[in-house]
Amino acid sequence: MELERISVVLRPRESREALDLGAAMLRANARAVWSAWFAFTVPAFLLCNALAVLVGVPWLGLLLTWWLKPLFDRVPLYVLSRAVFDRPPHWRETLRGQHAMPWGPTFAGLSWLRVDSHRALRLPLALLEGTSRQRRAERWKVLRRRLVGEASLLTWGCLQFELVLFLSVWLLAWWLLPQEWRPASLATFFRHEVHGAATAWTLAASAVAYLAISAIEPLYVACGFALYLNRRTQLEGWDIDLAFRRLRARLQGLGRVLGVLLCLGLPLAGHAAVPAAPPSRPASTPEQVFRQPLDEGDRRFAAAAAKVYRDPRFGGQRHVRRWELKRVESRVDQPVNPGAAPLGMFSGLFNGLLWLALGGAVLALAWFAWRWRGAGRDATQPLAPRANLSVVVDEAPAALPADVATAARGLWQAQRRREALALLYRGCAERIAQQLQLPYTADATESDWLRHAATLGDTARAQRVVVIVRTWQFAAYAGRYPDQAAFERLLDGWPLGAGA
Amino acid sequence: MLDSVREIETPEGISLRLRAAGPLPRAQAWMVDTVVRLVLLMLAMIPLSLFGTGGLGLAMLAMFALLWAYWVACELWLDGQSLGKRALGLRVVNLDGTPVTWLPSVTRNLLRVVDALPGVYGVGLASTLVDPCARRLGDIVAGTMVVHTKETATGHQVPPAPALPLPLPLSPEEQAALVDFAERAGQLTVQRQEELANLLEPLTGCRDTAGVARLLGYANGLLGRP
Numbered sequence: 001m002e003l004e005r006i007s008v009v010l011r012p013r014e015s016r017e018a019l020d021l022g023a024a025m026l027r028a029n030a031r032a033v034w035s036a037w038f039a040f041t042v043p044a045f046l047l048c049n050a051l052a053v054l055v056g057v058p059w060l061g062l063l064l065t066w067w068l069k070p071l072f073d074r075v076p077l078y079v080l081s082r083a084v085f086d087r088p089p090h091w092r093e094t095l096r097g098q099h100a101m102p103w104g105p106t107f108a109g110l111s112w113l114r115v116d117s118h119r120a121l122r123l124p125l126a127l128l129e130g131t132s133r134q135r136r137a138e139r140w141k142v143l144r145r146r147l148v149g150e151a152s153l154l155t156w157g158c159l160q161f162e163l164v165l166f167l168s169v170w171l172l173a174w175w176l177l178p179q180e181w182r183p184a185s186l187a188t189f190f191r192h193e194v195h196g197a198a199t200a201w202t203l204a205a206s207a208v209a210y211l212a213i214s215a216i217e218p219l220y221v222a223c224g225f226a227l228y229l230n231r232r233t234q235l236e237g238w239d240i241d242l243a244f245r246r247l248r249a250r251l252q253g254l255g256r257v258l259g260v261l262l263c264l265g266l267p268l269a270g271h272a273a274v275p276a277a278p279p280s281r282p283a284s285t286p287e288q289v290f291r292q293p294l295d296e297g298d299r300r301f302a303a304a305a306a307k308v309y310r311d312p313r314f315g316g317q318r319h320v321r322r323w324e325l326k327r328v329e330s331r332v333d334q335p336v337n338p339g340a341a342p343l344g345m346f347s348g349l350f351n352g353l354l355w356l357a358l359g360g361a362v363l364a365l366a367w368f369a370w371r372w373r374g375a376g377r378d379a380t381q382p383l384a385p386r387a388n389l390s391v392v393v394d395e396a397p398a399a400l401p402a403d404v405a406t407a408a409r410g411l412w413q414a415q416r417r418r419e420a421l422a423l424l425y426r427g428c429a430e431r432i433a434q435q436l437q438l439p440y441t442a443d444a445t446e447s448d449w450l451r452h453a454a455t456l457g458d459t460a461r462a463q464r465v466v467v468i469v470r471t472w473q474f475a476a477y478a479g480r481y482p483d484q485a486a487f488e489r490l491l492d493g494w495p496l497g498a499g500a
Numbered sequence: 501m502l503d504s505v506r507e508i509e510t511p512e513g514i515s516l517r518l519r520a521a522g523p524l525p526r527a528q529a530w531m532v533d534t535v536v537r538l539v540l541l542m543l544a545m546i547p548l549s550l551f552g553t554g555g556l557g558l559a560m561l562a563m564f565a566l567l568w569a570y571w572v573a574c575e576l577w578l579d580g581q582s583l584g585k586r587a588l589g590l591r592v593v594n595l596d597g598t599p600v601t602w603l604p605s606v607t608r609n610l611l612r613v614v615d616a617l618p619g620v621y622g623v624g625l626a627s628t629l630v631d632p633c634a635r636r637l638g639d640i641v642a643g644t645m646v647v648h649t650k651e652t653a654t655g656h657q658v659p660p661a662p663a664l665p666l667p668l669p670l671s672p673e674e675q676a677a678l679v680d681f682a683e684r685a686g687q688l689t690v691q692r693q694e695e696l697a698n699l700l701e702p703l704t705g706c707r708d709t710a711g712v713a714r715l716l717g718y719a720n721g722l723l724g725r726p
Contacts, residue, residue, distance in 0.1 A: 168622025
C-alpha cells in the first residue's frame with residue numbers, strides 16, 4: 001500500500017460522513033464497479049434461477065441470489081480498493097484478481113456469518129489485509145470499537161433501500177396496469193392465486209430483486225470500505241502521515257539543493273547555516289519585532305484596537321439573563337379519575353374556546369370588511385392630476401382682460417411669469433380664433449392653434465404664433481422662461497401689441 | 501482528490517466547505533421524523549377521540565399539518581433542521597451555504613410528492629444516489645442541499661511541553677500538520693507516534709522518543725505557548 005497514491009481526501013470524519021465518502025467513491029468509479037459487477041453476477045444469477053426452475057421450486061432462485069451476496073461483495077471491494085490506491089481496474093482484471101484475495105472469509109460469510117450485520121466493515125479487514133485468523137480477530141476488536149452501531153445501521157439502511165427499489169418497480173407496474181387486468185382483490189390474490197402464480201412471475205420478481213441488489217450492494221460495500229478507511233485514518237493518522245511525507249520530501253529536496261550550492265562554493269554559507277543556528281527566542285513584542293521604541297501613534301493605535309476589541313460585536317463578553325426555577329421539583333401528577341364530570345368540564349371549556357375563536361374570526365372579518373370598504377371608496381375617486389396648465393386655464397375661464405399685453409406685462413413684473421406666458425398664449429389663441437372667425441374652444445391643443453395659424457395666410461404672423469406657442473410650451477413643460485427682452489419682443493406687434 | 505465536500509469561494513477569498521449528506525443519513529433522519537410525527541399524532545388522537553366527529557375532524561387537520569406544514573415550520577424556525585435532522589446533525593441550506601428561506605423550503609417540501617413516488621420514496625432515493633451533492637428532486641428545484649453540521653471531535657488539546665522554535669520556516673499546511681499530530685498523538689500508539697516522527701527526521705534531527713518530543717515542542721511554539 002502506497003499512501004501517497006491515495007485518491008480520496010483523508011481527514012478524520014464523523015462516521016456518518018464517512019458513509020457519504022463511500023457514496024462519492026462509488027459515484028466516481030461507477031463504470032468500473034458495475035461493469036465488473038454484472039460480468040461476475042449475471043452468470044451466477046442465471047445459474048441460480050436455472051437451478052431453481054430445474055428443481056421445481058422457482059422462489060429458490062431469489063433466495064440463492066440473496067444468499068450469495070457475500071460472494072458478490074468481493075467484486076466492488078476489489079475495484080474500489082484498487083481505484084482508491086491506484087487506478088480503477090478493467091473488469092477482466094477484476095475477475096482475474098479474485099484469486100489474489102483470500103477465500104476463507106467469503107466461505108465463512110456464506111455459511112455461519114451470513115446474517116452478520118457488520119459484514120460491510122468486516123470485508124476490507126478480511127479480504128484486503130490478508131493476515132492470519134488470530135491476528136485478524138485482534139485487529140477486529142480494535143477496529144470495531146465505536147463503529148458497531150454505524151455498521152449495523154448501514155446494513156439495515158441498505159436492506160431498506162433494496163426493499164424501496166424492489167417495491168418501487170412493482171408499484172409503478174401496478175399503476176401502469178389497466179384496471180381490467182388487475183385482480184379483483186389483492187387479499188384474495190395473495191391468499192389463493194399467488195400459490196398458483198406462474199413461474200414467470202416468480203422469475204420476474206427474482207429479476208427485479210436482483211436489479212435492486214445490483215444497485216444497492218456496491219453502495220453497501222463502498223460505505224463499509226469508507227468506514228474502514230476512516231477508522232484507520234483515525235487510528236493511524238494517515239492524513240498526518242501523508243502531510244509528513246510531503247514535508248519530508250520537500251526538506252530533502254531543499255537539503256540537496258543546499259548541498260549542491262555549498263559544494264559549488266557559492267557564498268551561501270550564512271543561509272545554509274540557518275537550520276543549524278542556535279535557537280533564539282522568537283521576537284514577540286512590537287519593540288523586538290520592529291527594533292525601535294514605540295511612539296505616540298503606536299500607542300494611540302493600540303488604544304483604538306483595544307477599544308475595538310471591547311466592542312460586543314467582535315465576540316467579547318456577553319451577558320445572558322433568563323429566569324430559572326429556584327427549586328426544580330418533580331411534580332407527581334394526581335391520577336386523574338376519568339369520570340364524567342371533569343370530562344364534561346373539559347369539553348365545555350373546549351367548546352367555549354371554539355366559540356371564542358369563531359367570534360374572534362367574525363370580528364376580524366368585520367374589521368377587515370370595514371377597513372377595505374373605506375380603501376375601495378378612496379380608490380374609486382381618481383386623484384386629480386396636478387397639471388398646472390389646466391389649473392391656469394380654469395382659473396381664468398372667460399375674463400380675458402381688454403389689454404392683454406399690459407396685463408401680461410404686469411404679471412411678468414410681479415414675478416408670476418408662468419401666468420404671464422399663459423395669458424400671452426391664451427390671448428394669442430383668441431386672436432387667431434377671432435381672425436379666422438372660429439369659435440374659441442378650451443379643448444384645442446397647442447398643435448391645433450399652430451395648424452390654425454398656418455391657415456392665416458400670413459407667414460410672418462404664423463411664425464410669431466409658432467414662437468409664442470414654443471415659448472409657452474418651454475415654460476409650461478420644462479420650466480424654461482425667456483428673458484425680459486425676449487418677452488417684450490413677444491408682446492410687441494401682432495397679435496397683442498398696440499400696433500396690431 | 502475525491503471528497504463529498506462542495507466548496508464555495510466567497511469574493512473575499514474565503515472558502516466555505518459544505519459537507520453534503522448522502523442518502524443513508526438522510527433516510528435515517530426521515531425515519532426519526534416519521535416516528536416523531538406518528539407519536540405526536542397518536543398523542544393528539546387520545547383526547548380528540550373523546551369528541552366524536554368533531555374530534556376526528558381536528559385529528560385530520562392535525563394530520564394535514566404534520567404532513568405538510570411540519571417540514572416548512574421546522575426548516576424556518578429550527579435553523580433548517582427538522583427534529584430528525586437535528587438528531588442526526590444534518591441541516592438544510594441553500595446551495596450557496598446561506599440559511600434556507602421560506603420560498604425554497606416550501607418548494608422542496610411541495611416536491612416531496614414527486615420524490616415520494618411511487619409511495620416509498622423510490623424517485624428520491626434514485627436522485628440522491630445519482631446527484632453529486634446527494635440532492636433529491638425537490639432540492640434540485642429549490643436550490644437547496646442537506647449538509648452535515650457536526651464537527652469532528654478534535655477537542656484533544658495539544659499536551660503542554662516547553663515550546664521550541666521551528667528550525668526553518670514552514671508553510672501553513674505543514675504547520676497545521678504539526679499541530680494536528682500533537683493534538684492526536686494521544687490517540688495513536690507509541691510505536692505509531694515514533695514512526696510518524698521518524699518521517700520528519702530531516703526537520704527534527706533526531707529519532708523516536710526525542711523526535712516526538714521535539715514535534716510536540718514545535719506545536720507548542722506554533723500555538724504561541726511559552
